Amino acid sequence: MRKHSIDLNSDMGEGFGPWKIGDGVDEDIMPLISSANIATGFHAGDPNIMARTVHLARTAGVGIGAHLGFRDLVGFGRRNITETPQALVNDIVYQLGALREFARLAGVSIQHVKPHGALYMLAARDESLSRLLIETLRTLDPTLMLYCMEMSVTCRIARELGQPVVREFYADRDYDRSGSIVFTRQVDRLDPERIAAKVLRACLEGRVKTVDGEDIEIGFDSVCIHSDTPGALALVQATRAALARNDIRIAPPLPAVAR
Structure with a gap:
């Protein structure tokens, strides 16, 4: 089904102290997106970066999400x-609490949560972790949106338990036949027009080509472009332009359970 609006999200605040990840263009990307996944200190980010990134999001009117990762700054x-689901969820609660307080200081609220990197992929296939995470979110705030892939265990359990879920389409990642992204630790510079065409086709036709060259159907509510992908700003700009030419506006997410 053709989309008339779509959420556009990106990972923000992914530095540490004086170090920046990617091109370091958060200030330029922020006004172009509708949802920001702000690093909460475990995979990247620190108190000063979190506070500054929350301020950027508030100024731009962008929804704030907690981007929750493994305790792995080096990687x-x-x-x-390797950790128990309870230990991982405790880490998630700790990170969410940190960003929630910076948001509260800025007079805004947390819109969503999104696991990062290897934690995102682990939750996508691990029922015990996903169930405990979602049960915990139900207790803390049953209105928090949870970003995940449609084919994931996370999405299935969130719908089962009634937690609002936002299904993601990854503009700057490849897909396999299952509808999962192909996880990678290093992404090369990508052609902005090719990425924009990929997103536009997904929005118009609901389909994406896999690494095997096959077409698959893909359901999603939000498009993600990682800010640490080389040339991320150009990817966001080209994608926005392609969507605008086809009368598809950028707008806050509508959770799948609200449909």
């Missing part, structure tokens, strides 16, 4: 950490 949250 940028893209290495698998």
